[in-house]
Amino acid sequence: MKRKDGLAMKLAMLALATALVVHGHCAFAQGAAPDPTAAANGYVDAPHNWQMWFPAAGSPMQARIDWLMKYVLWIMAGVVGFVAILLGYVLIRFRAGRHPKPSQTTHNTLIEIIWVVVPCIILAIIIIPSIHLIYYEANASDPYMTVTVTGHQWYWEYKYNAVPGLDYSSYMIPDDQIKPGEIRRLSVDHPLVLPVGKKIRFVITSADVLHGFYLPSLGVQKYAIPGTDLTSWTTIEKPGTYFGQCNQICGMDHDAMPIEIKAVPLKDYLAWTKIALANYTDNTVSSPLSSPMPRNQLADATR
Numbered sequence: 001m002k003r004k005d006g007l008a009m010k011l012a013m014l015a016l017a018t019a020l021v022v023h024g025h026c027a028f029a030q031g032a033a034p035d036p037t038a039a040a041n042g043y044v045d046a047p048h049n050w051q052m053w054f055p056a057a058g059s060p061m062q063a064r065i066d067w068l069m070k071y072v073l074w075i076m077a078g079v080v081g082f083v084a085i086l087l088g089y090v091l092i093r094f095r096a097g098r099h100p101k102p103s104q105t106t107h108n109t110l111i112e113i114i115w116v117v118v119p120c121i122i123l124a125i126i127i128i129p130s131i132h133l134i135y136y137e138a139n140a141s142d143p144y145m146t147v148t149v150t151g152h153q154w155y156w157e158y159k160y161n162a163v164p165g166l167d168y169s170s171y172m173i174p175d176d177q178i179k180p181g182e183i184r185r186l187s188v189d190h191p192l193v194l195p196v197g198k199k200i201r202f203v204i205t206s207a208d209v210l211h212g213f214y215l216p217s218l219g220v221q222k223y224a225i226p227g228t229d230l231t232s233w234t235t236i237e238k239p240g241t242y243f244g245q246c247n248q249i250c251g252m253d254h255d256a257m258p259i260e261i262k263a264v265p266l267k268d269y270l271a272w273t274k275i276a277l278a279n280y281t282d283n284t285v286s287s288p289l290s291s292p293m294p295r296n297q298l299a300d301a302t303r
């Protein structure tokens with residue numbers, strides 16, 4: 001009996017010690033350095049079911065693109081509506097039953113002047129804001145920072161030109177490893193982290209085939225072409241998580257190379273670069289989460 005008590009006491013002490021260690025470990029984990037990209041978790045920009053328009057603009061570029069799209073759309077709706085009304089009027093008013101003997105008129109100088117001048121005016125009011133936007137988009141000068149984006153089959157590589165050695169790969173998280181808070185087929189293991197309120201230039205290229213670097217809510221869409229650098233830029237207005245996708249068919253896993261951006265305040269971005277430099281140097285990050293061909297494995301597993 002006494003021996004049993006001793007054993008029970010020892011077990012109780014072991015349990016207490018284990019609990020203290022586990023608690024201590026948790027306390028340590030909680031007390032660990034805060035995630036510098038946490039500020040991006042409040043606002044999430046992702047596509048949703050039955051989405052009809054562009055996503056909410058996250059940059060001045062996309063706000064202008066959105067405005068121009070709607071401006072041209074309403075002009076177009078006016079032209080289509082006007083032509084439909086004219087056609088309807090002609091069909092009813094001049095139908096054979098009502099007009100058995102057709103008019104032989106072939107010229108009307110006033111109408112001919114109108115149908116030349118009015119379309120010219122419509123083209124002018126479309127082309128002026130369009131050219132403004134093209135020049136605005138093309139001006140990638142004086143950025144705060146430049147990121148070289150390289151498309152690979154099938155992942156993206158991000159190189160921070162101003163932070164020597166910061167160059168890493170970003171892979172989609174496979175469907176079976178998605179955790180709460182992540183979005184299936186959009187979330188990645190290592191997102192692109194950028195500061196808000198700063199002009200960011202992207203130099204976009206490819207290591208193998210054509211890819212497309214497309215960020216719908218930030219107004220960026222450029223081909224990634226092997227051997228060629230194309231330039232685009234954006235300024236992200238508020239912290240958040242922004243998603244994009246490769247939009248140039250690039251092979252079997254074209255849909256498995258999404259783009260995830262964590263936009264954070266400048267001080268958080270600078271804190272993140274230090275952590276990233278210690279962990280993501282010289283593109284040595286090969287994802288522990290996925291191989292470059294997750295679909296292949298899936299196909300093998302289900303065969």
Ligand SMILES: [Cu+2]
Pocket residue numbers: 151152210211212246247248249250254257
């Ligand atoms: Cu691609």
